[in-house]
Amino acid sequence: MVTAVPTADAGAQPGSAPPTKRGIELIMLAFAAIVVTTALVLVELNQPHGVTRSVLYDGAAYLALFGAAHIAVRWFAPYADPLILPCVALLNGLGLVMIHRLDLAGEAAAASVGDPVPTGNLPHQIAWTTLGLGMFVAVLVLVRDHRMLARYGYTCGLVGLAALALPGLLPGAISEVNGSKIWLRVGGLTIQPGEFAKILIMIFVAAFLVTKRDLFTTAGRKVLGMELPRARDLAPLLAAWGISLGVLVIEKDLGTSLLFFGIVLVLIYVATERVAWLVIGLIFFLGGATVSDMLFRHVQRRVTAWINPFSDYDGAGYQMAQSLFGLGTGGVFGTGLGAGRPDLVPEAHTDYITAAIGEELGFVGLAAVLFTYLLVVMRGMRTALTVRDTFGKLLAAGLAFAIGLEVFIVVGGVTKLIPLTGLTAPFLAYGGSSLLANYILVALLLRISHAARSPAASAAPRKPVAPLAEARTEMVQRP
Amino acid sequence: MPELVLQLTRAGFLLLLWLFVVAALRVVRSDLFVASGLRASLPISRRGARIAERNRTPRQLVVTAGGLAGTRISLDGRPILIGRADDSTLVLDDDYASTRHARLGLQGGDWFLEDLGSTNGTYLDRAKVTGPTRVPLGVPIRIGKTVIELRS
Numbered sequence: 001m002v003t004a005v006p007t008a009d010a011g012a013q014p015g016s017a018p019p020t021k022r023g024i025e026l027i028m029l030a031f032a033a034i035v036v037t038t039a040l041v042l043v044e045l046n047q048p049h050g051v052t053r054s055v056l057y058d059g060a061a062y063l064a065l066f067g068a069a070h071i072a073v074r075w076f077a078p079y080a081d082p083l084i085l086p087c088v089a090l091l092n093g094l095g096l097v098m099i100h101r102l103d104l105a106g107e108a109a110a111a112s113v114g115d116p117v118p119t120g121n122l123p124h125q126i127a128w129t130t131l132g133l134g135m136f137v138a139v140l141v142l143v144r145d146h147r148m149l150a151r152y153g154y155t156c157g158l159v160g161l162a163a164l165a166l167p168g169l170l171p172g173a174i175s176e177v178n179g180s181k182i183w184l185r186v187g188g189l190t191i192q193p194g195e196f197a198k199i200l201i202m203i204f205v206a207a208f209l210v211t212k213r214d215l216f217t218t219a220g221r222k223v224l225g226m227e228l229p230r231a232r233d234l235a236p237l238l239a240a241w242g243i244s245l246g247v248l249v250i251e252k253d254l255g256t257s258l259l260f261f262g263i264v265l266v267l268i269y270v271a272t273e274r275v276a277w278l279v280i281g282l283i284f285f286l287g288g289a290t291v292s293d294m295l296f297r298h299v300q301r302r303v304t305a306w307i308n309p310f311s312d313y314d315g316a317g318y319q320m321a322q323s324l325f326g327l328g329t330g331g332v333f334g335t336g337l338g339a340g341r342p343d344l345v346p347e348a349h350t351d352y353i354t355a356a357i358g359e360e361l362g363f364v365g366l367a368a369v370l371f372t373y374l375l376v377v378m379r380g381m382r383t384a385l386t387v388r389d390t391f392g393k394l395l396a397a398g399l400a401f402a403i404g405l406e407v408f409i410v411v412g413g414v415t416k417l418i419p420l421t422g423l424t425a426p427f428l429a430y431g432g433s434s435l436l437a438n439y440i441l442v443a444l445l446l447r448i449s450h451a452a453r454s455p456a457a458s459a460a461p462r463k464p465v466a467p468l469a470e471a472r473t474e475m476v477q478r479p
Numbered sequence: 480m481p482e483l484v485l486q487l488t489r490a491g492f493l494l495l496l497w498l499f500v501v502a503a504l505r506v507v508r509s510d511l512f513v514a515s516g517l518r519a520s521l522p523i524s525r526r527g528a529r530i531a532e533r534n535r536t537p538r539q540l541v542v543t544a545g546g547l548a549g550t551r552i553s554l555d556g557r558p559i560l561i562g563r564a565d566d567s568t569l570v571l572d573d574d575y576a577s578t579r580h581a582r583l584g585l586q587g588g589d590w591f592l593e594d595l596g597s598t599n600g601t602y603l604d605r606a607k608v609t610g611p612t613r614v615p616l617g618v619p620i621r622i623g624k625t626v627i628e629l630r631s
Contacts, residue, residue: 024506031502035495042488083503090499336489368496375503390546390572
């Protein structure tokens with residue numbers, strides 16, 4: 001008993017606060033910078049003009065950019081997860097190197113034919129990365145407590161739905177690129193509102209499920225050891241299904257449609273812990289997929305190009321077939337950075353950037369990239385497990401799952417596991433909206449992980465409570 | 480570029496990429512217990528005696544049933560407020576819990592449970608808590624649909 005007291009006292013000392021691990025984050029960021037700079041040097045080495053000193057400046061600029069983000073995390077979310085930012089930095093950096101590499105290939109191709117040198121995609125992507133990190137810091141500064149987002153649940157849901165539907169309702173001249181009506185062309189900019197809608201809708205669904213969770217757990221009939229929900233409780237899932245089918249039919253975008261339905265389904269599953277919801281969702285999904293394959297031509301085209309890309313090699317199957325040839329050329333260890341021909345795949349810098357990485361870094365390199373994604377998702381799920389409030393749990397699980405599902409859809413499409421959908425790999429691929437939205441997503445994830453890992457007392461800052469709530473009930477004598 | 484250099488850099492870069500992943504995994508490993516509220520105290524023989532002693536003092540609070548099941552809070556001597564209020568240490572989202580439902584506090588070397596005038600009551604195992612009650616390790620505390628336990 002005598003020895004037990006000092007242990008308890010030692011625990012009570014303020015010095016026992018858990019480590020913030022910001023130092024680890026900085027070290028890992030520096031490591032990511034080294035990897036990315038090496039990649040850039042290798043790309044330049046394989047070019048005829050060789051390496052110039054500007055490569056070092058590029059590496060330093062990259063480190064400075066993410067160093068700034070690191071300092072913002074240090075100030076505004078000191079207990080945030082130390083791995084998410086470095087992993088994202090590595091993915092973003094590799095994406096920049098790959099886009100630069102494809103720009104070089106484009107320039108070489110233009111020079112050999114005698115065309116004017118095309119403007120590269122790299123300057124745009126660097127600008128978007130800087131803007132994305134700006135948004136990242138802004139979200140960390142503005143959202144001081146993620147629970148505040150729950151109060152704007154319905155607003156977020158409404159704005160998100162509007163953003164999702166807007167390109168579908170506008171005339172094709174404004175919103176159509178390559179057959180998909182998912183864009184908004186404002187001036188010289190094209191943005192994809194669906195990317196932002198994804199986050200807003202996740203906030204809404206999480207907030208909605210926190211208040212209406214009991215509705216989903218009401219037991220219905222028991223079939224095969226599974227408790228099915230009552231038919232009338234299916235309405236929210238049916239609504240999500242209808243909306244994602246609408247996106248598929250009107251906006252002709254398989255990816256967003258699949259992502260949206262998947263996120264809603266998983267959030268319902270996480271909130272209720274009932275496998276029945278997953279089974280029902282999968283049945284809905286299979287039904288919707290079969291019917292749209294029978295009815296809509298743009299879906300049929302994708303499915304045909306998926307099942308047998310070589311049957312129409314010069315037409316619809318060309319991109320898919322080229323990507324498969326690229327991956328085959330890369331093999332296990334790849335051709336080496338800058339030594340392959342990833343530019344032979346059309347749109348290699350956006351939809352097919354994972355094919356370009358697979359060709360130049362091979363299976364081993366692509367596996368490392370996928371592992372980095374897995375780490376981000378894993379840390380996100382861990383955040384969901386440790387955070388102490390239900391809304392945070394649901395939102396973190398949804399955000400982490402969204403990254404995982406998006407990577408699965410993209411890489412599955414590129415490697416011919418599932419039909420190609422037109423989503424882009426988060427952080428890797430060229431695309432401003434995707435980068436901005438994913439940096440906002442990661443900032444929210446870091447904010448929630450800060451709340452999860454900080455010591456109990458500072459996780460719940462004491463607010464002044466109205467005196468009435470504190471007052472004890474008193475007996476009042478009737479006169 | 481000479482073929483040999485190309486081959487060497489090719490393998491070297493893949494190695495570097497995987498070194499990053501391995502370094503990240505090491506961080507995950509060192510972090511495995513801290514993030515869940517457990518202390519990462521690896522059993523070192525020199526400190527064996529202290530750890531054995533420590534095993535009998537509650538070091539964390541675990542939610543075993545209810546909406547927050549799986550949540551762990553490490554006990555650092557500060558009192559734990561449980562209720563639906565936003566500023567509680569454990570914010571319950573439970574229709575059967577009160578805004579300020581119960582409080583766990585350290586007195587001497589023991590944790591004491593106290594009901595804060597809740598509507599539906601706080602139960603230690605089967606018994607309703609009326610005054611401050613000592614909470615032994617591993618005995619379930621029931622608040623509405625939520626069950627929590629102290630663990631070492």
